[in-house]
Amino acid sequence: MSFNLREKAKENIIVVAHRGAAGGNIPCNTLAAYEIALKQGADMIEVDVSCSRDGKLFLFHPGMEREHLNMRRNLKRMAFDKIRELHYVNFDDTPTQFKIAGFDDFLEQFKGRCYINIDKFWDNPKKIYEAIKRHGMTEQMLVKSKPSEKVFEVLESLAPEIPFMPIVRNEHPIHEKLLKSGINYVGVEVLFEKDSSYLASEEFIEKMHGDNVLVWANSIIYDYKEQLCGGHSDDSALTVGEDFGWGWIADKGFDMIQTDWPMMLIDYLKKSNKYYK
Numbered sequence: 001m002s003f004n005l006r007e008k009a010k011e012n013i014i015v016v017a018h019r020g021a022a023g024g025n026i027p028c029n030t031l032a033a034y035e036i037a038l039k040q041g042a043d044m045i046e047v048d049v050s051c052s053r054d055g056k057l058f059l060f061h062p063g064m065e066r067e068h069l070n071m072r073r074n075l076k077r078m079a080f081d082k083i084r085e086l087h088y089v090n091f092d093d094t095p096t097q098f099k100i101a102g103f104d105d106f107l108e109q110f111k112g113r114c115y116i117n118i119d120k121f122w123d124n125p126k127k128i129y130e131a132i133k134r135h136g137m138t139e140q141m142l143v144k145s146k147p148s149e150k151v152f153e154v155l156e157s158l159a160p161e162i163p164f165m166p167i168v169r170n171e172h173p174i175h176e177k178l179l180k181s182g183i184n185y186v187g188v189e190v191l192f193e194k195d196s197s198y199l200a201s202e203e204f205i206e207k208m209h210g211d212n213v214l215v216w217a218n219s220i221i222y223d224y225k226e227q228l229c230g231g232h233s234d235d236s237a238l239t240v241g242e243d244f245g246w247g248w249i250a251d252k253g254f255d256m257i258q259t260d261w262p263m264m265l266i267d268y269l270k271k272s273n274k275y276y277k
Contacts, residue, residue, distance in 0.1 A: 195230030
């Protein structure tokens with residue numbers, strides 16, 4: 001399988017499974033959740049990468065120990081072998097059989113199988129990049145960040161070949177600068193509270209596409225008080241109507257949609273003839 005996000009986006013809307021596909025007794029950010037996301041048809045999986053006290057990388061969303069492990073100890077202050085003994089809890093706070101995965105184990109399991117968005121890359125860029133290189137998986141990866149000179153410097157000096165997207169809200173003032181940089185600028189993640197935002201306009205999306213830049217939208221909801229896609233979301237797709245939630249995003253011409261419901265999103269896109277380009 002070859003990996004090229006721009007070429008993939010010409011085939012279909014790229015569906016990104018946020019932390020895998022979790023539910024019931026299967027927690028997010030586990031190898032099982034990622035396998036399920038691929039079974040459901042996701043093109044890309046989003047993973048959170050942390051680092052132990054002794055310098056080992058593992059999959060876990062920082063600061064979520066209480067929610068996912070029913071403990072308050074900071075995993076970053078623990079040794080890797082102790083972290084690997086812990087069990088996730090499910091939505092009822094009941095321990096599951098699922099343990100925290102090491103980053104190397106994850107990379108080996110998903111090598112050559114899908115695109116991977118590495119979240120929290122900037123906490124340990126050199127260590128994460130070296131692991132990715134060691135497994136020969138740079139083409140599968142995508143990293144994103146709010147715009148900052150420090151981030152750009154790290155990318156240009158450490159990982160200029162890694163596909164990168166800035167995360168912007170309401171405007172995108174650094175587009176021209178990134179086009180001229182030594183960074184592999186493949187797209188932009190846009191956040192907007194109102195669907196009348198310039199970032200959701202036909203003018204903006206056509207400009208990005210004209211410069212061979214993909215546009216990523218989020219249907220996920222972290223906090224309902226802070227909309228990421230102008231109210232068009234997983235929540236509104238499933239409680240108001242799929243056309244209003246996911247259909248609006250697809251009709252606008254966005255290339256990538258991050259969701260917590262990959263199978264239902266893909267099913268909707270296919271049956272409404274919005275999935276394939």
